[in-house]
Amino acid sequence: MRKNIVAGNWKMNTTLPEGIALAKAVNEALKNITPKCDVVIGVPFTHLASVNEVIDKSKLGLGAENCADHLSGAYTGEVSAPMVASTGANYVILGHSERRQYYGETSETLKTKVNLALENNLTPIFCIGEVLEERENNTYFDVVKKQIEEALFELPADKFGQIILAYEPVWAIGTGKTATDDQAEEMHAFIRGVIADKYGKEIADNTSILYGGSCKPSNAKALFAKPNVDGGLIGGASLDAESFMGIVTAFE
Numbered sequence: 001m002r003k004n005i006v007a008g009n010w011k012m013n014t015t016l017p018e019g020i021a022l023a024k025a026v027n028e029a030l031k032n033i034t035p036k037c038d039v040v041i042g043v044p045f046t047h048l049a050s051v052n053e054v055i056d057k058s059k060l061g062l063g064a065e066n067c068a069d070h071l072s073g074a075y076t077g078e079v080s081a082p083m084v085a086s087t088g089a090n091y092v093i094l095g096h097s098e099r100r101q102y103y104g105e106t107s108e109t110l111k112t113k114v115n116l117a118l119e120n121n122l123t124p125i126f127c128i129g130e131v132l133e134e135r136e137n138n139t140y141f142d143v144v145k146k147q148i149e150e151a152l153f154e155l156p157a158d159k160f161g162q163i164i165l166a167y168e169p170v171w172a173i174g175t176g177k178t179a180t181d182d183q184a185e186e187m188h189a190f191i192r193g194v195i196a197d198k199y200g201k202e203i204a205d206n207t208s209i210l211y212g213g214s215c216k217p218s219n220a221k222a223l224f225a226k227p228n229v230d231g232g233l234i235g236g237a238s239l240d241a242e243s244f245m246g247i248v249t250a251f252e
């Protein structure tokens with residue numbers, strides 16, 4: 001069966017010393033408990049190798065927040081999937097709405113990034129989600145379905161089975177406005193149905209679908225109690241070890 005996962009997305013936050021301290025604090029907190037979920041931190045590229053040195057990878061997974069759509073070569077400023085993997089990271093967040101919105105990432109580039117991640121043994125945490133206008137004009141199911149179809153549905157079943165999905169309604173990211181647990185469940189159940197139609201029920205049932213968007217210790221329990229919500233992708237609340245752990249321990 002699918003795994004429960006709580007993953008932090010630090011975004012463009014923390015200097016290297018701050019990031020190492022935060023990773024150590026999360027690592028330390030995990031020593032004392034057996035969480036009912038896998039725990040991952042997604043950190044800036046500059047932090048990966050150092051953070052890898054200070055965490056117990058059997059208890060805490062490490063991910064990048066992006067990777068390049070090329071393997072190597074003359075792409076100044078880019079960081080490739082093999083480079084990420086060589087730091088010890090085993091996850092990569094792809095298709096975050098901030099990458100789509102501010103850096104023009106399209107389904108076409110994301111398709112390439114997903115393939116390169118998988119070829120380099122990185123588990124993609126693939127983000128999807130509608131903007132407020134699409135929520136309000138009731139096109140959100142179509143929007144999310146299209147995002148999944150365009151970037152992921154050329155994958156063979158065994159490769160698709162390695163993907164973690166994160167539903168992040170853009171209107172809930174960093175706004176303090178969380179989707180209700182019923183709104184999250186409705187979309188997650190829809191996504192699972194879309195996957196089942198393409199790859200069959202078994203793969204759909206085994207796919208972890210995380211919720212992201214103003215997830216906090218105070219609302220995580222209700223969200224995670226929903227049958228199709230398999231954890232969270234956490235922005236702001238992952239920048240404080242205590243609040244992140246409050247979400248990690250929200251699984252009953």
Ligand code: 13P
Nearest residue numbers: 009173174213214235236
């Ligand atoms: P917040 O938790 O800060 O709303 O961010 C969610 C997110 O974008 C995680 O990827």
